[in-house]
Amino acid sequence: MTKHFRNLGPKGVIHDWRKFKLESEDHESIPPNKRELLRQMSNPKSNNDDTREKHGRKMSTQEYEMIQEEDESCLRKYRKQCMQEMHERLSFGPTFDAVFELDSGEAFLDVIEKEHPLTLVVVHIYDNGIRGCDALNNCLTCLAAEYSTVKFCRIKASATGADERFSDDVLPALLVYKAGELLGNFLSITKHLNEEFFAMDVENFLNEYGLLPEKEIAACPDEEENADVE
Incomplete structure (x- = not known):
């Protein structure tokens, strides 16, 4: 299924990268705590403003640590997919690689x-x-x-x-x-x-x-x- 990365601001791009990483990971190989953290990072929700603010401060350190561990090949794949989808949105026609x-x-x-x-x-x-x-x-x-x-x-x-x-x-x-x-x-x-x-x-x-x-x-x-x- 084609994924569309529509958020162009810095926060939007980071959100799209987290979502892409979560969806591309082999879920069986991820520890439950890391899987839950990725899920929360890709779609943060909270019913209380104070709780959200507190949770956001806690997540910042965890996010930083996880970003350092991201796999480089997955990042390259993400960049290439973003480029291909940009071409499609701008009507540059189809893309090829062989x-x-x-x-x-x-x-x-x-x-x-x-x-x-x-x-x-x-x-x-x-x-x-x-x-x-x-x-x-x-x-x-x-x-x-x-x-x-x-x-x-x-x-x-x-x-x-x-x-x-x-x-x-x-x-x-x-x-x-x-x-x-x-x-x-x-x-x-x-x-x-x-x-x-x-x-x-x-x-x-x-x-x-x-x-x-x-x-x-x-x-x-x-x-x-x-x-x-x-």
Whole structure:
């Protein structure tokens, strides 16, 4: 079930984080006293103002101690979920986090013509044994983690149904679409890159043509794992 984080003030954000933590915890592994404390923190109630004030002073120390114990991976998950829901509320279209394999020409046409009109679609046409194709696939996997609003796809030339247009001498090819319109058509894209290239090189190349939005989520999954949580 999708959770909506609507509170934008400091207290509201803290409340949403507590609620998210409570709902994401493995309840069987939480001691009863900690579980009750989390429940109270996520939905504090009291029928008496004096009792509420007194209880609030007591909770402040406990809250501080518990915040220090929060799991960093859960905090990263919370931040990413907030970012995704912000995109949805602002009508930025759907978000993605992987490279999609297209297995037919029909699937190729569908992703071009039926994807959300706000979604930028980047398609890598490749084939096995073609120099640069594997490297470009790896680069797009990394970029997919950085650009959540872009749909990165790949398809073997033989699966497109247009082998004569995508012969070995024009691979790897990179096509960029939005709302069904072709924005970029880069054949033999490795000719525009260094002999050894990385995700940043592909990113810079696409940015030269203004084909990428601003980054939303930082770097590759392995870099995210090592990121410090503020």
